[in-house]
Amino acid sequence: MHDTRLPPLEWVRAFEAAARLGSFTAAADEIGLTQAAVSQRIGQLEKRLGVGLFHRRPRNISLTVEGEAWLPHVRHALDGLRDSTEAVFGAGQKRLTVSASQSVIDLWLMPRLARLQSMVAAELSVRTLVLGAHDAPGDDVIGIRYGTGDWPHPFRARLYAEALAPVAAPALTHRSGAWTTWPRIACAGPRPGWPALGVRLRHTHDPGAAAAV
Incomplete structure (x- = not known):
């Protein structure tokens, strides 16, 4: 990274939206900007970081290795900023956050999300777990973690067992x-x-x- 200063938040938001939606145009619609403005902000961000974040093709975009590596950290930071803003300035609506790895979210949680939402009287959000990051414990956070279950938490439940089997190319x-x-x-x-x-x-x-x- 050539410049150690933090990039402007508007650049980071443009990157996260484009990465999540897979399109500069879709990101522009979500943020309320033009496609050219989103492209310009991401270009400025790449120049600041000294690396390319997207592969640009005529009909689509895709993340580079550096973009994929940075994206979970960006989402974690934006989620933390959003949660703290809600906690300090929100209207008091109860919110429940589920934190898990991206694979668990995609393959296990998302198919059950609608049912879970109907069971809780709270606004439900999902946060991607970043390895090495330590979230502050709270009553409004449910953590889905991998392991033997011997964590020092008063409430825990086993979701499913794991089966290991050898495979070969x-x-x-x-x-x-x-x-x-x-x-x-x-x-x-x-x-x-x-x-x-x-x-x-x-x-x-x-x-x-x-x-x-």
């Missing part, structure tokens, strides 16, 4: 030698059951069984 099955020597993907962070699975695999005598899963 088809190209690897043509290799000679023991399958235990094949390259394996390492996992970062707590993965209950993952070390035990590795032990079971090392004691498996039929390499074809593991490769076929």
